[in-house]
Amino acid sequence: MSTTSAPASTQMSPQTAALFEQYVIPNYKRFPLSLVRGEGSWVWDDQGEKYLDFFPGWGCNLLGHCPPAIVKAVQEQVAELIHVPNTWHMEAQGQWAKLLSERSFGGQAFFCNSGTEANEAAIKLARLHTPRERYKIITFEGGFHGRTWAAVSATAQPKYHDGIGPLAPGFVYAPFGDLDAVRAKVDGETAAIMVEPIQGEGGIRIPPAGFLEGLRKIADENGLLLIFDEVQAGCGRTGKWFAYENFGVVPDVMTLAKSLCGGVAGGAMLAKREVAASLRPGMHAATFGGNPLAARAGIATIETIENDGLLAAAEARGSLFRKLLEPLVAELPHVREVRQIGLMIGVELTVDATPLVQECMDRRLLINVTQGNVIRLLPAMTISEDEVREGCAILVEAIRSFKT
């Protein structure tokens, strides 16, 4: 497959490129673009070029770049108190936990700084909560739970394990959507089932009807904890506060990060009160977890989503994405399927889609491709209809320009 030629991207400053070349570990595939400013769904590079961002902050900037309410909250807080340890109380952390608890299943929160950390906490809690002999956790093929040791071991994708084995023991993988396979893997050593209600990095995979309900049933029948990793799908992205609400299934434990603090680093694990008690003092911690900056940003994020009616906006904009992209399935043989729930959008091609990232960048649109053939869009809830139309027109043109 080849692409038609498009205007070349502006090149970034050679000084920045040289700094990376010399001093930054090259563990990321980076494009030659250096970003300096963002506002809403737009970012600017160091050459003054402007890009429409359909993947702001890798899913973290759910309110867009530099949302005013978050900027204000952080600016106020940074001048008052930046960080104090969890040896002490902080009103903002308590308030933040209350807001999250009231919008989810009424449990308690542990705060950390990222998704992988939230999942580490959930994995430890599952082992602490269940009898000693129970240590196994069933996870799902195509899932993604992070890069730290246990989280990457929980991630059932061999490409992330290559060369780093042996992995942390106790993770048992099952096909996503296959309840019989899950049942067959439960034994007397199983402690929990951990699943993304909607697989994100796995290609915006929405579970088949009845799958999450089935997992809840299996967990209840066997005394297992049901853990939902909502790091990508949670916090309003699907048009509901939490992705599980789309399926009417409540977990025992849920992990959050990415958009939790409107672009500021922050993570959380929420657990039902009776489960949370098993995370005994001294058994887990995160030095920066729930710090005043993150807490104020987290509170401002929740308030902005509610005050500005953004859950409804996420649903409406998501439907517009579907309306604009779905016709491609009938039009182009290399477009297999469009999957969308709120502002999680996946366009699956029958061919390698990775060149489209550069192709769209050349046309001043930022997107992501996951699993090689799925265009993944995680736009901001604040994106306007005009911006959705403008970006989709670019994307559609780029997909059409593929010569198979």
Ligand SMILES: Cc1ncc(COP(=O)(O)O)c(C=O)c1O
């Ligand atoms: C579902 C899910 N869980 C966990 C993670 C890891 O989060 P982080 O990169 O903040 O550690 C990600 C990141 O993409 C994710 O999508």
